[in-house]
Amino acid sequence: MLDFTILSENFDVFLEGFKNTLYVSFLALIGSFILGTILAIFRIAPIKPLNWIGTIYVEFIRNIPLLIILFFIFTGLPVFEIRLSGFVAGTLALMIYTAAFIAEAIRAGILSVPKGQMEAARSSGLTYTQAMVHVILPQAIKIVIPPLGNQFINLVKNSSVLTIVAAGELMYQGDLISSRTFVTFDVYIFVAVFYLIITLPLSLGVNRLEKRLALSN
Amino acid sequence: MIKFEKVHKHYGDFHVLNNINLEINKGEVVVIIGPSGSGKSTLLRCINRLETITEGHLEVNGVVVNDKKVNINEFRKNVGMVFQHFNLYPNKTVLENIMLAPVKVLNKSKDEAKKTAMYYLEKVGIPEKANSYPSQLSGGQQQRVAIARGLAMNPEIMLFDEPTSALDPEMIGEVLDVMKALAREGMTMVVVTHEMGFAREVADRIIFIDKGQILEDTDPTEFYNEPKDERARVFLSRILNH
Numbered sequence: 001m002l003d004f005t006i007l008s009e010n011f012d013v014f015l016e017g018f019k020n021t022l023y024v025s026f027l028a029l030i031g032s033f034i035l036g037t038i039l040a041i042f043r044i045a046p047i048k049p050l051n052w053i054g055t056i057y058v059e060f061i062r063n064i065p066l067l068i069i070l071f072f073i074f075t076g077l078p079v080f081e082i083r084l085s086g087f088v089a090g091t092l093a094l095m096i097y098t099a100a101f102i103a104e105a106i107r108a109g110i111l112s113v114p115k116g117q118m119e120a121a122r123s124s125g126l127t128y129t130q131a132m133v134h135v136i137l138p139q140a141i142k143i144v145i146p147p148l149g150n151q152f153i154n155l156v157k158n159s160s161v162l163t164i165v166a167a168g169e170l171m172y173q174g175d176l177i178s179s180r181t182f183v184t185f186d187v188y189i190f191v192a193v194f195y196l197i198i199t200l201p202l203s204l205g206v207n208r209l210e211k212r213l214a215l216s217n
Numbered sequence: 218m219i220k221f222e223k224v225h226k227h228y229g230d231f232h233v234l235n236n237i238n239l240e241i242n243k244g245e246v247v248v249i250i251g252p253s254g255s256g257k258s259t260l261l262r263c264i265n266r267l268e269t270i271t272e273g274h275l276e277v278n279g280v281v282v283n284d285k286k287v288n289i290n291e292f293r294k295n296v297g298m299v300f301q302h303f304n305l306y307p308n309k310t311v312l313e314n315i316m317l318a319p320v321k322v323l324n325k326s327k328d329e330a331k332k333t334a335m336y337y338l339e340k341v342g343i344p345e346k347a348n349s350y351p352s353q354l355s356g357g358q359q360q361r362v363a364i365a366r367g368l369a370m371n372p373e374i375m376l377f378d379e380p381t382s383a384l385d386p387e388m389i390g391e392v393l394d395v396m397k398a399l400a401r402e403g404m405t406m407v408v409v410t411h412e413m414g415f416a417r418e419v420a421d422r423i424i425f426i427d428k429g430q431i432l433e434d435t436d437p438t439e440f441y442n443e444p445k446d447e448r449a450r451v452f453l454s455r456i457l458n459h
Contacts, residue, residue: 120304120363123265124318124370125293134317138308 003186010177017173018194024091024169025156025198031095032155036102043107054103061100066161069093074165090162098155105151109144110136142213149206153199170194218243218374218405219264224273226259233259235429241407246400248416249409251426252452257409260426261376264407265296278373294322297367301379303359305351312347315366337365341395357388364395375399377408411456417441425449
């Protein structure tokens with residue numbers, strides 16, 4: 001039987017972790033979405049050097065384990081006199097890592113909008129940017145929502161890796177409680193439940209958004 | 218109004234346009250025909266620089282189109298284009314489709330743009346579809362909206378790239394009727410099409426192009442009665458006897 005006293009006695013510790021996981025996820029989500037969009041535009045813009053930067057970033061970052069990126073930022077940067085807390089280093093690593101996947105999702109979305117849409121917009125006198133903003137991106141976003149939702153869910157789960165730099169998030173607090181009480185199974189069940197409290201609504205929200213956008217077509 | 222002088226275009230080794238010399242005057246309706254892959258669509262798309270030319274001189278409305286210093290967006294205001302697959306914006310209503318460029322490019326107010334849009338929707342015969350989405354319209358209706366969208370910019374030239382090729386046969390007539398009315402009003406039109414009835418009825422000239430070269434440039438009656446070029450003769454007998 002699940003030991004609920006573990007939960008009630010350590011509730012404020014769990015809550016602290018829950019809050020930090022929310023913070024980290026939210027900050028990394030915003031950051032990776034902005035960085036990912038910029039990288040996606042780099043990759044499709046008709047300017048070769050930008051294409052290269054985008055491609056190099058995406059291919060390097062998404063093919064390196066998150067843990068290594070995290071170690072590089074947390075233990076590598078101090079070599080250059082840049083010292084970051086576990087929380088900041090963790091958020092940065094998560095953002096840098098996730099941005100590569102988001103860039104790919106957004107790029108695929110933009111490329112899946114038929115070429116004729118850009119031609120129609122440009123031939124009526126709209127600039128490249130106007131055509132992107134008013135015609136291409138609104139159509140691409142619909143296509144991008146399901147893969148983007150997946151990336152956001154992955155991001156929340158991946159934040160558990162941050163326990164290694166003591167970022168104070170859920171996994172770290174779980175480790176703390178478990179090493180103090182010598183209870184493992186029950187503690188991590190509760191940790192999992194807290195993760196679900198974040199990821200399940202995210203998942204359902206994406207599904208609903210997807211359905212609503214499909215209707216408007 | 219449109220002037221091609223010794224224009225060439227290459228796609229790598231492929232010579233799409235080969236020494237094109239062509240002059241189209243204000244108010245003329247010119248139909249371009251030719252076998253598929255002959256370069257007729259490319260020729261049309263050069264006029265508003267959806268395709269760039271590799272060699273020669275191309276002047277439209279007094280603007281040297283292939284000049285790098287040309288403000289292409291400013292230039293394109295005056296050249297409307299209608300595509301084979303309509304290319305309406307699926308996420309916008311009919312009205313929003315027509316209003317987008319007048320609002321963003323001509324800086325018209327929403328009210329004014331809406332008035333213009335409704336005027337042209339009346340003209341193409343489907344004002345009742347103003348608030349529908351493109352997916353709720355038939356192909357013929359979508360193409361009429363696309364024509365209204367082009368006209369709403371009040372252009373001096375309209376380009377049509379196989380406007381009826383993607384339509385079911387029973388819808389071709391309604392689109393051609395709109396185009397004929399436009400031709401009678403004196404619009405300068407360049408039309409890539411295989412609709413021979415349309416060409417005979419409203420075209421001032423027919424251009425026959427094959428392998429990137431203009432082989433015939435005559436008036437429609439002459440073209441139908443006895444094309445001078447052998448390839449034009451073969452092509453004509455094929456499309457008339459299919």
